[in-house]
Amino acid sequence: MEDVVVVGSGPNGLAAAVTLARVGLSVTVLEALPTAGGGARTLDLDLAPGLTYDVCSAVHPMAWASPFFRAFDLPAHGVELVTPEISYAQPLPDGRAGIAYRDLERTADRLGVDGGAWRSLLGPLAARWEAVVAVGMSDKRSLPRGVSDVGGLLGAAQFGAAMLEQGTGAWSARFRTEEAAALLTGVAAHTIAPMPSLGAAGTALLLGALGHAVPDGAGTSPDGATSAGFDGGWPIPRGGSGAIAAALVADLEAHGGTVITDHPVRVCTDLPSAHVYLFDTPASTLLDVIGDALFPTCRRALSRFPAGNAAAKVDLVLDGPVPWADPEVARAGTVHVGGTRAEMAWAEAAVAAGDHAAAPVCLVSDPSVADPSREVGGLRPVWAYTHVPAGSTRDVTDVVVDQLERFAPGVRDAVVASRCTPAAELAGHNPNLVDGDIAGGRTSLWRMIARPTAAANPYRQAGHVYLCSASTPPGPGVHGMSGWHAARRAAYEVFGIRIPAI
Template sequence: MSSVVVVGSGPNGLVAAVLLADCGFDVEVIEAAALPGGGLHTSELTLPGFRHDVCASVYPLALASPVLRGMGLEREGLRWAHSPVALAHPLDGAAAGLLHRSLSRTAAELGEDGARWRTLVGSAAAAGDTLVDALMSPLQFPRRGHRDLLRYGTAGVLPAAWLAPAALRGEPARAMFAGLAAHSALHLGAPLTSGYGVLLAALAHRVGWPVVVGGSDQLAAALVARLRSRGGRITLGRKVIDVRELSYADAVVLDVGPRQLLELAGPLLPASYARGLRRFRSGPGVFKVDWALDGPVPWRDSRVATAATVHLGGTLGQVVAAERAVAQGRHVDRPFVLFGQPTVADPSRAPRGGHIAWAYCHVPNSSTRDMTAAIEAQVERFAPGFAERVIGRHVMGPAQLQAHNANLIGGDIAGGSADWRQFLFRPMPAREPWVVPIRNTYLCSASTPPGGGVHGMGGFHAAGALLRRMGGPTSSATPWGSGSRT
């Protein structure tokens, strides 16, 4: 039986491990941390009984992922929970924009922008799996859905700062679209940012924006259970220093970023490849705060209390200005804040009567500025009295995030900037960027296509590249054939 070692147990590493174990390989996952999952980690960060997701918390891409949706992880105990409203975007002195699972209800509440919202995101929502499949395999010519992809791309390549005012008229719709586009971690005058807005809105209408019941670590636990059921093994608390330590394996799959790849394999890499890795650019960092609360957040617009995800940034112009400042290396007093209240969807995360909440804002990479006060001021802006609800607080700046997960360089949670130069060509231009030019070595992290987010597709593509070269004990099997489609 051919053996594979996977270094790193983030979602991409675990997906690669599961797929290869499904295909008959002897698979071992090696993880430096004491627990598997990478960013899929839940902990009592503030007070006993309050379970906070350390990194990722909301999972539209996981639910839509071509590989995860067909693994049947629900058989391993995975459960999803949805809040009544997917997303809210409150405004000063006006009604919040609400993104419902129902496209029709969202459009109806947007009034004059209802038809425009349908035009902007409706076709992407209707395209469903075909569009998501194509976007998750960006270097492959799609087998179907060409018209959907073309329609999406026509709007998606545009800067959100241009498209939002051109396509929409009212502030609720414009601001809501800007907040969605800001998940790109790019300034909204950059090309491709509209693609993030359209896709995330479409996913809300198609699959919702769920949380994992019990915490994000339950997604990791389901993947680990699936791996072990196929004979795979996980070694925790072992840090690999040099890829040559793994010479006993027939192949190695690395769930690491470019910097770590250089550290692990630098002397073995061709000079041109090493230069390409050094040129890879990180995106902005993140400053994150988690809270334990003694009651629900007191939103001025009470409807915001029904959304597990809330965007706090004000108008389109204010969101654009905040993200532009970060891209220019500056901090702002009123950052764009991504806010989560998971207990709206999953009350099990806190003791009876209690709630948890989290928020983060983008900051210049490796920033050392404490943004707690600025973030909490943005929450108070739309939820007066929030501070009185806080009974516990935990803060993680870029350095703490990188210490938790070495792939989060300078607090970058997206595996590198996703601007037009690195959107497709990650970590550098290559026909198969998951192949490392060392014998039977592969890269599967978010620094490969299709990039950041919890979807496992970096692991899927790396496993596919390995199978195309090695065949394997089940030579006719492929990751698609092993259960990534239903």
């Protein structure tokens, strides 16, 4: 009998597995697909010879900022995080653009009359990024380690005050230019939620601060050792996101753990015997597999946990760089395509109402900007998501290309091949993405706390059964923290093993 069985090999499942294997427990990870990694996989989609694509996540600010990954130390495990000089960009009509350089002062200078407003909002958060991350990545049940001193408490207070400003109707008071307002709104749109809202604002401020943050040192490893520093910004793993999953799998195996692929878990009889089970799956999957064994209160809470809105994926092959109207946008690792703040708010409101926006918000990344090895034979793999209602079956290729054409005239002529994965089909590439919900549930502020339930322990769902996916705090993103929080609780509650805080 195994000590631990983890269902699902996404970043959270692997983080849980690594954490428990490192304290001497026997661990087996079961993965339904032929390859491990979940939302951190890089595959050849047969669109062009030699080109590989990140099937879900592509850009990873949390790969260096997450307490788990800082402790794990990805660079020490062979993962090279390549950080572009421009963290993200927001093209606007008439060839304008908001540009978020890693350098805060350079960003402020370009924003002109809004430079001081940008600096005063994001500067303190970037300076105290560890406190902001500690709050954002906590289990929402305990005082995070990073806010236990005066500086940390000040950073947490500044983060909260900024959320109240940018998550309410007051968001229109700070900025006078479309460049600054849209630049922050594009980051908020990662939540696929109505704007302004507190949940969207929290995401925008956390990720926006990391875009300018300058980390200075070491973390503490999952087993108590120290680790090296990181470069900050919004990096791209050289070779693709799959490098992160590969590093986690290798570490798990080095500590005696095993990953078994092509092993879907649909019913409880698909599970081998173990002392504890951790599910890196949607809440609905846990209900389907062992619903009758769950605590009644947990079963009711899981059944009521609301799904989030959705994304559809479009993978493009281009025969050159995206011809952005503002050439500076071409240097960004991530581009938020949606126009002005008002246009993006309208588009997200339409999706929340169950409609397809005429001009939806798109997230676009050309990894070759930071990692030239991704370009093969003059062809570049361009990754794009666009926001759609949950369960949408619509092929959004033309909509995405039309949006790109608005801000990059001529891009349509550069498209050599394309492939759309509608929201309704994303689960075929990652079973966790039911109906295209890439966030693992609704991302309102309340549902980032009561995720999937307001219980004191949101991870434990039955005696020895834990949920450790994006459907638990701190929520979506490649950060491993949901897996670490759940693993730490399981280690103590089932095995009596205390894992130090990180």
